[in-house]
Amino acid sequence: MSSAVLVTGGFGLVGSATVQRLAELGRRVVIADLDTPANRTAAAHLPPGVQVRWVDLTDEPQTARMVAEVGPAVIVHLAAIIPPLIYRQPALARRVNVDATATLVRIAEAQPIPPRFVQASSNAVYGARNPHKASDPVTADLPMRPSDLYSAHKAQAEEIVRNSALEWVVLRLGGVLSVDPKAIPFNADALYFESLLPIDGRMHSVDVRDVAWAFAAATTADVVGEILLIAGDESHRQLYGDLTPALAAARGLAGGLPKGRRGDPHSDDDWFVTDWMDTTRAQQVLQFQHHSWHDMLDEARRRAGMSRHAVQVAAPAIRAVLRRRSAYWRQPGQYADPWGAIRRRFGDPAPDF
DSSP states (O other): OOOOEEEETTTSHHHHHHHHHHHHTTOOEEEEEOOOHHHHHHHTTOOTTOEEEEOOTTOHHHHHHHHHHHOOSEEEEOOOOOTTHHHHOHHHHHIIIIIHHHHHHHHHHTSSSOOEEEEEEEGGGGOOOOTTTOOSOBOTTSOOOOOSHHHHHHHHHHHHHHTSSSOEEEEEEOEEEOSOTTTSOOSHHHHHHHHHSOTTSEEEEEEHHHHHHHHHHHTTSSOTTEEEEEOOOGGGEEEHHHHHHHHHHHTTOTTOSOOOOOOOTTOSSSSOSOOOBOOHHHHHHHOOOOOOHHHHHHHHHHHHTTHHHHHHHHHHHHHHHHHHHSTTTTOOOSSOOHHHHHHHHTOOOSOOO
């Protein structure tokens, strides 16, 4: 077996940052991802020494050949279909998120020297969280209670990994953000999705670079058999209605986002799958929290540069357009209805088990 770290989904937001971090540490890195034009373009700008294997993880023979040829010491499994696309293509999402995870685990178990398996999960596994009734941050030992397709897939993938014969580590991620405006999609679907979340819902964000530090550390740290919660320091504990306007303002769009709706304090179901997280153990063993929320805002302002002024001028017009494209434009009701809004635009968000 080689000393390689195999990173599935290595051209995604978290994957790209994780590959960069592993390369900085001098690790031998192999990316396993789909052969697409965008990924081909990204491959031309990889750090020196990083290799790429074009593979469809839903194809078991192809995946088995790739793993046998690479012989990884560690697999960092990041490949997944996430919201909102997951609601539009549930069958494909199951094949990628659940079935391909089972396949990869089975192949890894069959290797002469089975690799460590670091699984990317999410705080979504705790299900919809009403902040008016759940005051404490979630912890690793809190039972999973998936309430939509995404949280169900993450919970099922976790169970597959945790029930395997491999040395495993599970990282449950909070809301991953980047100061690079090009790193996160800015399109009609993304804007609609952001507008449907209850503004008084609790969101625990984290800089994608810190997530990369966590994954890189988890490949060697003495954390086998642990579930670790990955989010930023306490400055990252925000209400959703404060978080997105602050980041938009840092890029020049102060006042450019229409105000959303609060969640129903009397309902435990009509909330999204986010909450604050207890990261004490994860920080103790992985030492990954390096960018505070305020650091991120300051860097976003610097990166925006002079373009902030042009965006400021356009903010009222942008707000008017976004208001008409928001999830609750001319929709009846007082409170946010995230699952109803998802159903109207993307498809049925209900779990598929």
